[in-house]
Each structure stands twice: as structure tokens, then as C-alpha cells.
Amino acid sequence: MNKVIFEKELNGIKIKVIEGDITEEDVECIVNPANSYLQHGGGVAGAIVRKGGRIIQEESDNYIKTYGPLPVGKAIITSAGSLKAKYVIHTVGPRWGEGDEEKKLRSAIRDVLELASQKGIKSISIPAVSCGIFGYPPELGTGVIIEVMLDFIRNSKTSLTEIHLIGLGREIPELFKQHLEEKE
Numbered sequence: 591m592n593k594v595i596f597e598k599e600l601n602g603i604k605i606k607v608i609e610g611d612i613t614e615e616d617v618e619c620i621v622n623p624a625n626s627y628l629q630h631g632g633g634v635a636g637a638i639v640r641k642g643g644r645i646i647q648e649e650s651d652n653y654i655k656t657y658g659p660l661p662v663g664k665a666i667i668t669s670a671g672s673l674k675a676k677y678v679i680h681t682v683g684p685r686w687g688e689g690d691e692e693k694k695l696r697s698a699i700r701d702v703l704e705l706a707s708q709k710g711i712k713s714i715s716i717p718a719v720s721c722g723i724f725g726y727p728p729e730l731g732t733g734v735i736i737e738v739m740l741d742f743i744r745n746s747k748t749s750l751t752e753i754h755l756i757g758l759g760r761e762i763p764e765l766f767k768q769h770l771e772e773k774e
Contacts, residue, residue: 592756596767598774600743607770608715608756609763613641616674617713617754619667621702623720624650624680626659628666633722638678642671646678662688663697665705675715679705683720686727692734695720699738707748715754718762728765736769 592610599605612620612634622638624630628650630639639646649668653660660666665681681702684694698719706714719735720726732755739753755766 595763596770598770600740603743603748603750604752605739605743605770606752606754607763607766608754609758609760610756611637611758612715612717612756613637613673615715615754615756617715617752618675619677619679619706619709619711619714620670620673620675621714621716621719622678622680623717623722623724624660624682626662626682628654628660628680634717635680638673639671642673642678645669645671650680663694663701665698665701667705667709677709677711679714681719683724683731684726686720686725691720691726692730695726695731695734696738699735700742703739703742703746703748703750706750707746710749712749713752713754714750715756717756718765721762728762732762732765733769736766736773740773 594606596607662682667679670678679702681698683698684691721728721731757763
């Protein structure tokens, strides 16, 4: 059961920090921290495809066949199969140690928010992109995600009315909450 551990509002947009499973989120769109080949085998990506169904992987495969690998820092959108969400935005965050990680993570999150806005999406759930198997230190990565999101809310026209920041267990949600409180 997903649990809200922190909530605030900024420029008419509700921001909620959620402890729980992104595949259970009751939002219009969830974000998948993907690899460049959109092969959703492990981590959050694997869980999304297992729960949402093969269609998510098939649409991802079709994208790769048509356009080639998705560059680090970029995002694409697919349907969400049988998930509660209607869409999945897949974004490729950096692997820790590849160089220019902060710039690439900023680009990945900004691309997610811009794509959601272009599609007219109202609610989205964002995990700690790159902070799992890609090795980005969670305390740094969650801070970058919060900074990009707050900057976007303050400076961009958007369809979004609700943004969830989510993590399984306590660590990631607590870090998101801490960064939000620091930036108030």
C-alpha cells in the first residue's frame, strides 16, 4: 500500500512524496528509469513490464527498431498496458562514473517533465532515476531531481497538477522529503 509521507503545493501543483511501489500509483503517467536499449529486465523497469504487460516492452522495442538507442538524458513515452497509469515515460539517466552525471540526470528529468507537459498529462510519479542499479548516490541524485522539478514548476508552463516522488522502503522517500524541506 503506497503511503504519502510529505505533501506541499507550489504554483498550484501538488507535490507528494510517496513510500511505495510505482506500479501501484494511481496517476496518469509513471516514469521508468530505463537503459538506452529500453530492455526492461531488472529493477523498476522489470517490475513495470511484469505488472503492465508485454505491450510496454513491445512498444519500446518498436521505438528502438525505428530510432535506435535512446540517448542518456532523453525520454520517450509508451502506453502503460494493464497498469493503473495510462502512460509510461521511459528516461535514460546516467550510470555513476560515466562522466557529466549531474548534467545528464538534469536533462533526463527535464525531458520527462517537458514530454509530460507536451502530452497534456496532469499527474506523474517519478522514482529516483539512476539511484538504483546505475549507482548514482541517492543523496545526490534525489537532490538533483528535486532541483530540476522545482525549477520546472517555477519557470515552465505545464499541464501537470500533481507530481509524486516515489521510492520503495524508507531511504529514497526520506531523501526526497529532506531535499524538499531544504528548498522551501
